[in-house]
Amino acid sequence: MKNVAILGSTGSIGINTLKVIEAFPKHFKVIGLSSFSNTSLLEKQARKFNPSYVAVVSDKKSKELDRALSKKNLKVLSGAEGLNIIASHSKVDILVVAISGAAAVYPLLAGIEAKKHICLANKESIVMAGSIIMKKVKRQGALLIPVDSEHSAIFQCINSSNISEVSQLFLTGSGGSLHRISKAHFSKLKVDQVLRHPKWKMGKKITVDSATLMNKGLEIIEAHHLFDIPIDRIKLLIHPEAVIHSMCEFVDGSVIAQLGITDMKLPIQFALTYPDRRKTPFQRLDFSKINNFSFTQPDIMKYPCLSLAMAAAKIGGTSTAVLNAADEVAVCAFLNGKIGFLKIPAIIEKVLVSHRFIESPTLDQIFESDKWAREESTRLI
Ligand code: NDP
Ligand code: MG
Numbered sequence: 334m335k336n337v338a339i340l341g342s343t344g345s346i347g348i349n350t351l352k353v354i355e356a357f358p359k360h361f362k363v364i365g366l367s368s369f370s371n372t373s374l375l376e377k378q379a380r381k382f383n384p385s386y387v388a389v390v391s392d393k394k395s396k397e398l399d400r401a402l403s404k405k406n407l408k409v410l411s412g413a414e415g416l417n418i419i420a421s422h423s424k425v426d427i428l429v430v431a432i433s434g435a436a437a438v439y440p441l442l443a444g445i446e447a448k449k450h451i452c453l454a455n456k457e458s459i460v461m462a463g464s465i466i467m468k469k470v471k472r473q474g475a476l477l478i479p480v481d482s483e484h485s486a487i488f489q490c491i492n493s494s495n496i497s498e499v500s501q502l503f504l505t506g507s508g509g510s511l512h513r514i515s516k517a518h519f520s521k522l523k524v525d526q527v528l529r530h531p532k533w534k535m536g537k538k539i540t541v542d543s544a545t546l547m548n549k550g551l552e553i554i555e556a557h558h559l560f561d562i563p564i565d566r567i568k569l570l571i572h573p574e575a576v577i578h579s580m581c582e583f584v585d586g587s588v589i590a591q592l593g594i595t596d597m598k599l600p601i602q603f604a605l606t607y608p609d610r611r612k613t614p615f616q617r618l619d620f621s622k623i624n625n626f627s628f629t630q631p632d633i634m635k636y637p638c639l640s641l642a643m644a645a646a647k648i649g650g651t652s653t654a655v656l657n658a659a660d661e662v663a664v665c666a667f668l669n670g671k672i673g674f675l676k677i678p679a680i681i682e683k684v685l686v687s688h689r690f691i692e693s694p695t696l697d698q699i700f701e702s703d704k705w706a707r708e709e710s711t712r713l714i
Pocket of ligand 2: 481482483552
């Protein structure tokens with residue numbers, strides 16, 4: 334029996350992780366849960382899974398939860414420090430990092446420091462501070478298993494092969510909600526159209542990123558750090574059927590692909606049970622329903638966010654943190670109806686061009702660049 338802590342348990346990945354844990358009651362016990370401010374769902378989760386610790390970042394909300402759960406034998410932690418306490422707790426065997434955004438960086442580092450088995454869903458932390466994080470993973474000998482479906486696929490394809498035997502990675506993407514919509518219509522796009530993802534059910538921010546292909550750009554940066562592969566050896570393929578979640582080509586020309594249904598519970602289960610595989614209670618691929626596999630190159634002219642991400646990836650340093658922060662602010666403004674769809678890349682480009690670049694930043698400098706980029710994007714909006 335392994336004790337699992339889920340940071341960000343009230344989000345889409347967190348909820349799916351609890352569904353996987355429920356399916357394997359003999360293997361996993363929930364020991365810690367957290368949210369930013371959603372205490373109503375966190376309270377329900379705490380009553381159902383009986384963790385020893387829950388953390389709420391918002392101080393006011395954590396006091397309310399403490400009162401609501403006063404009869405239960407658990408400790409309610411508050412503030413960002415609560416996340417670090419759970420991440421490094423000696424009773425935690427497996428740490429699931431399902432927090433969204435930059436807030437995942439410090440608890441992730443705390444989990445690495447404590448040499449946990451880490452299931453990492455959060456991608457912003459790697460995009461912002463991939464070099465620093467991966468250096469620490471190597472130094473501590475922590476186990477970092479990716480949950481993002483493409484990276485889970487690549488991890489499984491590489492398996493225990495030597496990375497020097499890998500010639501290139503093919504990262505796939507379905508093309509998002511705008512794959513079949515011409516660029517001529519982009520200036521008039523409505524939020525609900527952009528949020529209609531044909532294959533995956535995800536949160537709003539990542540669904541907009543899938544439509545602009547920024548999500549693929551962030552994933553290329555993520556793959557570069559996680560697998561220590563140069564950016565120019567990671568190729569993006571648009572694969573609308575979304576059956577192949579990514580592929581790895583080896584130096585001998587052999588290509589290994591990972592296939593599966595589009596359900597995040599699968600990569601979550603793999604990350605939790607690694608290095609074992611357990612019989613899944615979830616749906617499986619039905620090949621009788623798949624009649625075609627297609628692959629096309631991404632249309633760079635149609636998706637300027639992808640070019641911006643690739644440019645930031647090649648420059649490295651503080652550029653990727655600035656890209657990530659500007660994207661987050663611009664996407665939020667689009668979702669709130671403050672800017673049109675085409676303004677998203679326009680804002681990111683302006684912020685990237687005017688930022689004060691640092692080649693090998695410290696963590697403090699990364700967070701300063703992140704803060705500056707958020708302020709600058711907000712000013713431009
Ligand atoms: P959600 O927005 O659904 O959930 C985010 C979770 O993090 C919630 O529990 C939220 O708490 C918590 N949270 C938000 N802000 C903070 C903060 N500042 N400090 C602490 N906790 C915070 O996100 P997703 O589950 O969709 O995604 C999580 C991560 O996984 C992201 O990095 C995303 O890119 C990545 N990912 C997601 C996929 C998906 O299918 N959804 C696929 C691949 C990767 P509260 O509920 O209180 O707001
Ligand atoms: Mg993904």
